[in-house]
Amino acid sequence: MITELLKNEFIDIVGQENYEDSPASKLVYSFDATPNYQAMPDAILSPRDKKEVAEIVKLCNQHKIPIIPRGSGTNLSAGTTPLEGGIVLLFKHLDQILEIDEENLTITVQPGVNTLEMIQTVEEIGLFYPPDPSSMKISQIGGNISENSGGLRGLKYGVTRDYVLGLEIVLPNGEIIRTGGKLAKDVAGYDLTRLFVGSEGTLGIVTEAILKLIPKPETKKTMLALYDSMEAAAQTVSTIIANRVIPATLEFLDQPTLKVVEEFSKIGLPTDVEAVLLIEQDGPIQSVQTDMDKIATICVQSGALKVDVAKSEFEAEQLSTARRSALSALARLKPTTILEDATVPRSEIANMVRAINEIASKYQVEICTFGHAGDGNLHPTCMTDARNKEEMHRVEQALEEIFKKAVSLGGTITGEHGVGAMKAPYLHLKLGEEGIAAMQALKQAFDPNNIMNPSKIFAKSSRKRIVVSQS
Numbered sequence: 001m002i003t004e005l006l007k008n009e010f011i012d013i014v015g016q017e018n019y020e021d022s023p024a025s026k027l028v029y030s031f032d033a034t035p036n037y038q039a040m041p042d043a044i045l046s047p048r049d050k051k052e053v054a055e056i057v058k059l060c061n062q063h064k065i066p067i068i069p070r071g072s073g074t075n076l077s078a079g080t081t082p083l084e085g086g087i088v089l090l091f092k093h094l095d096q097i098l099e100i101d102e103e104n105l106t107i108t109v110q111p112g113v114n115t116l117e118m119i120q121t122v123e124e125i126g127l128f129y130p131p132d133p134s135s136m137k138i139s140q141i142g143g144n145i146s147e148n149s150g151g152l153r154g155l156k157y158g159v160t161r162d163y164v165l166g167l168e169i170v171l172p173n174g175e176i177i178r179t180g181g182k183l184a185k186d187v188a189g190y191d192l193t194r195l196f197v198g199s200e201g202t203l204g205i206v207t208e209a210i211l212k213l214i215p216k217p218e219t220k221k222t223m224l225a226l227y228d229s230m231e232a233a234a235q236t237v238s239t240i241i242a243n244r245v246i247p248a249t250l251e252f253l254d255q256p257t258l259k260v261v262e263e264f265s266k267i268g269l270p271t272d273v274e275a276v277l278l279i280e281q282d283g284p285i286q287s288v289q290t291d292m293d294k295i296a297t298i299c300v301q302s303g304a305l306k307v308d309v310a311k312s313e314f315e316a317e318q319l320s321t322a323r324r325s326a327l328s329a330l331a332r333l334k335p336t337t338i339l340e341d342a343t344v345p346r347s348e349i350a351n352m353v354r355a356i357n358e359i360a361s362k363y364q365v366e367i368c369t370f371g372h373a374g375d376g377n378l379h380p381t382c383m384t385d386a387r388n389k390e391e392m393h394r395v396e397q398a399l400e401e402i403f404k405k406a407v408s409l410g411g412t413i414t415g416e417h418g419v420g421a422m423k424a425p426y427l428h429l430k431l432g433e434e435g436i437a438a439m440q441a442l443k444q445a446f447d448p449n450n451i452m453n454p455s456k457i458f459a460k461s462s463r464k465r466i467v468v469s470q471s
């Protein structure tokens with residue numbers, strides 16, 4: 001609850017134009033990209049610099065007002081839904097690339113920088129920032145860091161965590177700290193940088209980041225391998241890696257997803273096959289050619305019906321854009337689209353996809369599957385209608401069973417979308433009660449008043465708990 005007095009104090013910090021509490025703006029920030037979660041904030045603040053961020057945090061800490069840091073709101077785990085009210089913090093004024101250091105190969109950015117714009121800026125000078133979430137046209141670097149986002153290039157290049165060298169953080173008590181730096185080596189105490197990456201806005205606010213860059217690969221080639229058996233496609237993934245070839249991208253789309261993506265993108269994707277693998281390799285021209293030849297041979301030996309190599313950069317771009325549009329394409333089918341990201345060791349992909357299909361038919365729900373096959377990170381996507389309570393109940397049962405299956409195969413409940421509020425009731429499946437207690441101790445140490453993004457990551461004890469056996 002924000003009193004008139006407190007409202008005036010916030011306005012003194014950010015200025016009238018950066019304080020919003022009209023019903024319309026509260027409604028806009030009451031939800032994010034996650035279906036079925038909505039809660040009103042009390043106000044929306046847009047600080048102009050880190051000093052203002054720190055002053056806001058101090059005031060919120062004093063009055064125990066929840067703070068929900070928000071990038072572009074594209075997260076899929078209800079990570080920015082203001083479930084306990086409070087203030088939503090926007091970074092529209094902290095949107096600058098502060099420095100590109102070509103000697104140390106780093107870029108220093110504010111959290112509100114758009115991911116794709118940053119990637120394009122460094123590519124213009126022959127450098128490369130690999131983490132490429134499919135939402136990169138819209139997402140912000142602060143959101144990527146706080147979710148530890150992955151992308152299509154994760155198999156070869158890793159995820160956001162692997163590129164964060166240092167952070168500036170406003171702690172829940174309003175103090176500002178810096179972690180890491182432009183350093184390849186740094187073992188001065190606990191690795192706070194890694195702790196904050198993926199902490200989903202629950203431990204502090206990122207106000208600056210130093211990110212690692214690498215030289216831009218000389219060239220890239222793209223191919224599509226078509227299969228009439230999902231098992232053969234999944235087996236190909238393991239065989240490629242076992243043959244010591246690490247493609248830049250190794251994506252999987254099942255037939256229902258293919259059909260919808262083709263209807264959406266109209267680029268001539270095959271819709272009569274069971275599954276496709278979208279494979280990219282980048283690097284020096286000679287080694288890319290060698291790898292692609294090797295990969296094509298493995299695909300055919302593993303049962304691919306056909307292997308098509310993109311003939312031009314335009315065709316290659318069309319294929320990866322089509323893959324990136326999978327969620328948007330599926331979202332056209334029904335009013336509610338629930339995208340999950342159960343992840344398993346890549347050797348278990350075939351088992352996991354088979355289990356997803358069995359679970360979908362057991363509960364009579366519509367699930368399409370695509371994802372980052374090379375990382376074992378699958379996106380079973382359920383098309384449903386939140387207004388149909390009976391169907392939603394079956395959807396929840398199906399998703400629960402998918403999480404249990406992933407964990408029983410040695411996997412996890414989320415590979416890249418984070419826990420947020422949505423997966424909090426399932427976290428114990430992965431961590432056990434002791435693991436959750438260890439994380440809660442950290443949260444308590446940093447944020448004793450629980451003002452930073454409350455109700456995220458940790459489920460309320462009254463919530464349903466599910467038990468799964470590990471195998």
Ligand SMILES: Cc1cc2nc3c(=O)[nH]c(=O)nc-3n(C[C@H](O)[C@H](O)[C@H](O)COP(=O)(O)OP(=O)(O)OC[C@H]3O[C@@H](n4cnc5c(N)ncnc54)[C@H](O)[C@@H]3O)c2cc1C
Pocket residue numbers: 032033068069070071072073074075076079080091111132133134135138139140141142143144145146147148149150151152200201202204205206207327328416417453
């Ligand atoms: C179509 C679509 C495709 C997607 N594809 C991918 C994908 O390929 N890979 C992937 O990993 N994810 C993907 N996502 C999920 C989402 O885009 C990512 O999680 C992304 O990183 C979120 O960025 P954002 O700027 O929208 O952050 P938000 O959704 O606004 O916030 C995400 C989290 O970060 C916190 N946060 C934001 N800024 C700060 C800050 N400055 N300091 C502290 N905490 C902060 C928030 O509190 C929240 O917990 C996709 C989503 C959609 C809708």
